[in-house]
Amino acid sequence: MATAFEAGTNEPGPPSRRRSALSRQRVRAAWLFLAPMLVVLGLVAGWPLLRTLWFALTDASLADLDRYEFVGPLNFLYLSTDPDWWRAVRNTLVFTFVSVSLETVLGMMIALALHTRFRGRGLLRAAVLIPWAIPTVVSAKMWAWMFNDVFGIVNELLLTVGAIAAPIAWTASPDTAMAAIIIVDVWKTTPFMALLLLAGLQMIPEEIYEAARIDGVNPVEVFFRVTLPLIRPALVVAIVFRTLDAMRIFDLVYVMTGNNRTTMSMSIYARQQLVDFQDVGYGSAAAAMLFAIIAVMTVIYLMAIRFGREA
Amino acid sequence: MGAWLWLFLAGLVAALLAGWGRAPWRWRRRIGRIGFACLLLLLILYTVFPFYWAVVSSLRTGSALFSTELWPRDPAWDNYVAIFREQPFATNILNSVLVAVATVAVSLLLAVAAAYALGRVSFRGRLPLLFTVLSVSMFPQIAVLSGMFELVRAFGLYNRLGSLVLSYLVFTLPFSVWVLTSFMRELPKELEEAAIVDGARPVTLVLRIFLPLLAPAMVTTGLLAFIAAWNEFLFALTFTLSAEQRTVPVAIALISGASAYELPWGNIMAASVVVTLPLILLVLVFQRRIVAGLTAGAVKG
Known part of the structure; x- marks a missing residue:
């Protein structure tokens, strides 16, 4: 049947039939174009993920990945009784919540500033992009140096202004280590937030603001009544992206405070078990838990989009 | 010195708040503009300073590294060579x-x-x-x-x-x-x-x-x-x-x-x-x- 249809495309047949054959040919070509990408993605993402989930149910060790035994949900059981793991979960959640909140508020302020017309706007936009472009490891080191307890410029500045009486060991003290990490993360990722929000702001038609201005609505009210509802889609996307990204935080924490328990994130916990302690089974279980949490959040987000589109 | 700075800032804010409603429109506009410019400068300082500080520190060796002066006095390339x-x-x-x-x-x-x-x-x-x-x-x-x-x-x-x-x-x-x-x-x-x-x-x-x-x-x-x-x-x-x-x-x-x-x-x-x-x-x-x-x-x- 198919060949008959294809042969028919060259003949001046009825247009509808010719079209359907053509589109079928196009669909087949589309799958051919997709195939290499799908194969590679399956190899580097799908397969390793499945293996990780499988390892989570075994007692595999890094020294010999070929010899292991199936242990069922034992790793997850151990995980649920490890206070260090729960501490890592709590750290990750606190980090995510605080830094994403701060980034949203600050990013919104920067986006609003970038949205107004003034001389040197290009300069400001370039300046804002700099923290984004700096590798995370480098920004962690730069800030660790600024946060240095003896020679750091942050302590020096705060002492001069009189905000603190004695130098603070920012990254070493358990009271301030998480705050230091959050400060660096906010510094580094707010630009991304601001740019996404700016793109949202630029899609709002000017006339709406004109109308508000003519009606004499004050700027604060314009922001809450007009701007905020209109950029809500962009805002939600930005927050979701940043939240999912913050949940998997690894490099910043690793470089600033290492495997320190007080700031350890879920990714750090999993990697320490997996690589440092060579316990692939247990480490994979921790990784699988993080994956599950992020997967659930992604599914909720995608469903919310669907729902929002239909409504 | 720190305490005086804070006192000065607090006074400035208080004066602004008290005089805001009565000030003529032209003044308010000007102050608003200056405030906005200050905010933008602060923002640029915030985003750029850590990298600037890394550059300054990279040009210092020995005990100069621990100086908190904002400008490298005798820039040295030793760290880069090292x-x-x-x-x-x-x-x-x-x-x-x-x-x-x-x-x-x-x-x-x-x-x-x-x-x-x-x-x-x-x-x-x-x-x-x-x-x-x-x-x-x-x-x-x-x-x-x-x-x-x-x-x-x-x-x-x-x-x-x-x-x-x-x-x-x-x-x-x-x-x-x-x-x-x-x-x-x-x-x-x-x-x-x-x-x-x-x-x-x-x-x-x-x-x-x-x-x-x-x-x-x-x-x-x-x-x-x-x-x-x-x-x-x-x-x-x-x-x-x-x-x-x-x-x-x-x-x-x-x-x-x-x-x-x-x-x-x-x-x-x-x-x-x-x-x-x-x-x-x-x-x-x-x-x-x-x-x-x-x-x-x-x-x-």
Whole structure:
């Protein structure tokens, strides 16, 4: 049947039939174009993920990945009784919540500033992009140096202004280590937030603001009544992206405070078990838990989009 | 001195608040403008200062390093010489370049073909596929770590740069597909229709029509993927072992001094400046492109 249809495309047949054959040919070509990408993605993402989930149910060790035994949900059981793991979960959640909140508020302020017309706007936009472009490891080191307890410029500045009486060991003290990490993360990722929000702001038609201005609505009210509802889609996307990204935080924490328990994130916990302690089974279980949490959040987000589109 | 400063600031704010309602409109406008300018200056200071401080510190050696003066009085290049002499930093840079370029090349090649299918052809399963690609880019890297470790060993790539190219595809590929698809969908429909009427095959279509039109989008996507690969840390830390195979982020993270408590901050800052300067230049040159690329996937998706 198919060949008959294809042969028919060259003949001046009825247009509808010719079209359907053509589109079928196009669909087949589309799958051919997709195939290499799908194969590679399956190899580097799908397969390793499945293996990780499988390892989570075994007692595999890094020294010999070929010899292991199936242990069922034992790793997850151990995980649920490890206070260090729960501490890592709590750290990750606190980090995510605080830094994403701060980034949203600050990013919104920067986006609003970038949205107004003034001389040197290009300069400001370039300046804002700099923290984004700096590798995370480098920004962690730069800030660790600024946060240095003896020679750091942050302590020096705060002492001069009189905000603190004695130098603070920012990254070493358990009271301030998480705050230091959050400060660096906010510094580094707010630009991304601001740019996404700016793109949202630029899609709002000017006339709406004109109308508000003519009606004499004050700027604060314009922001809450007009701007905020209109950029809500962009805002939600930005927050979701940043939240999912913050949940998997690894490099910043690793470089600033290492495997320190007080700031350890879920990714750090999993990697320490997996690589440092060579316990692939247990480490994979921790990784699988993080994956599950992020997967659930992604599914909720995608469903919310669907729902929002239909409504 | 600190207390006086605070008192002065508090007084200023109080005066502003008290006089605001009664001040003439012209004054209020002017003060508002000055305030806005101050805010912007503060913002620029906030975003740029840490890097500036890294540059200043990298030019100081010995006890000068501990000075908190804002300007380097006798700039010295010793730290820069040291990082290239005391460790294979040049090799590390070369590694990073090789890995990032190879990753970008493979991702773009695969992604542009996929983006044609996802952006221009409507077929059943297109949307679920797009969502799958998007969710892969949201994967926590740690979730594929043990499986990837096994894969890397099976291919004999452990402690080789190939392991990084392979593993970096996890994030660069879905990202490139997503961004290129959103650019692909924006191209006018008429172009393609004319070519189809002329009897062009899909391969010709992609190579002759879409590729030239997509060149700017590919530069953007490639740039963003390059930066992502250049900055990656977790896989690079886990899949390489010897100093000669390390990429730049790992090399910087693992710079250590005579003892664990005496980090050679001058060297670390010099290395940081060396690897960041090219990125900052790239970003300044391609500013508009990068902003377009960053927002393309998110807003229109």
